[in-house]
Amino acid sequence: MVIKKAVLKNILFFTIFLAASLVLVHFALAQGSCPSNTVVEETQATLVGEVIDDGGDPNLEVWFQYGKTMSYGFESPHSSKYGIGIFCATVYNLDPCTAYNYRAVAKNSADTSYGENKTFTTKCLPIIVDIKANNSNGPITVSYKDNVILSWTSENSVSCQASGDWSGSKAISGSQTIQMNTVKTYTFTLTCKDATEIKTGTDSVTVIVTPNPPVVVTKPAIVTY
Numbered sequence: 001m002v003i004k005k006a007v008l009k010n011i012l013f014f015t016i017f018l019a020a021s022l023v024l025v026h027f028a029l030a031q032g033s034c035p036s037n038t039v040v041e042e043t044q045a046t047l048v049g050e051v052i053d054d055g056g057d058p059n060l061e062v063w064f065q066y067g068k069t070m071s072y073g074f075e076s077p078h079s080s081k082y083g084i085g086i087f088c089a090t091v092y093n094l095d096p097c098t099a100y101n102y103r104a105v106a107k108n109s110a111d112t113s114y115g116e117n118k119t120f121t122t123k124c125l126p127i128i129v130d131i132k133a134n135n136s137n138g139p140i141t142v143s144y145k146d147n148v149i150l151s152w153t154s155e156n157s158v159s160c161q162a163s164g165d166w167s168g169s170k171a172i173s174g175s176q177t178i179q180m181n182t183v184k185t186y187t188f189t190l191t192c193k194d195a196t197e198i199k200t201g202t203d204s205v206t207v208i209v210t211p212n213p214p215v216v217v218t219k220p221a222i223v224t225y
Contacts, residue, residue: 034088042096042123047076048088049104049115057108058083066091066102070117081106097124097196124194127201128155131190139206144183148207151175157192157201164189164204180209 039046047064054060060081067073076089087104094100100122104115131152133140142148153173154160160170165186166178172192180186189204 034086036086038102038118038120040120040122042125043094044090044092045094045100045102045120045122046088046090047102047104048086049106050086051081051084051106054083055108055110055113057110059108061107062087063105064089064091064102065105065114066100068098068100070101072101072103094122096122097194098122124196124199125156127157127192127194127199129157129160129190129192129201129203130154131188131203131205133188133205133207137205139185139208141208141210142180144209144212145179145181146209147177147179149175149177150188150205152190152203154190154192154201156194158195159197160190160192162188162190180207183209183211185209 034048035046036048038048045066047066049062049064051060051062060083061078062081063078064076065072065074066076074091076091079087079089081087098121099119101117101119103117106113106115129152130137131150132138133148133150134142135149135151140148150166151174152160152170157172160172162168162170166176166188170176170190186207186209187204188207189202191200191202193200
């Protein structure tokens, strides 16, 4: 009977030790999965906070408040945390090229504490520009005085500018017919900007113009007396 009690006691101790070890391992893995500082992309951000003092009660609930103003308006999912250290949460569906406020929040049995307000600006979406000549990415070869149709599209842009062998402001998508009046290699470049006028996207297409055979006529004879 004494042996059975000793065995049960050992099993109970081992079970408690194993459970505690799993909690610590899970906590360590969770901490290791967080970046050291907040990471921002175009439409999502991984917010990072740190509990530097658990107030004597290590059983914590942590989350983030965020939004376009200091009234926030949004919260990340709440999660459990044991003791001090870094924690993080990824928030989605953010607007690109937009400034946000955020702060970390931690709660224990005593009360809820708020970190200081911080800000970040999401990255702008990449500007994608595609220009074609006669519906081809080029290079294409055409003959002297042929017409070439330039067509283009862009994404996440508000204005476009032509350069190279054409010029002027262009719509963010459209087409233009140009006659090739010189035997040479043409390069048509289009550069588009977003609303910040800082981020740009560029694409070019090459058109090679080759000469035609010469046109020759025989003049009639003029008879003089």
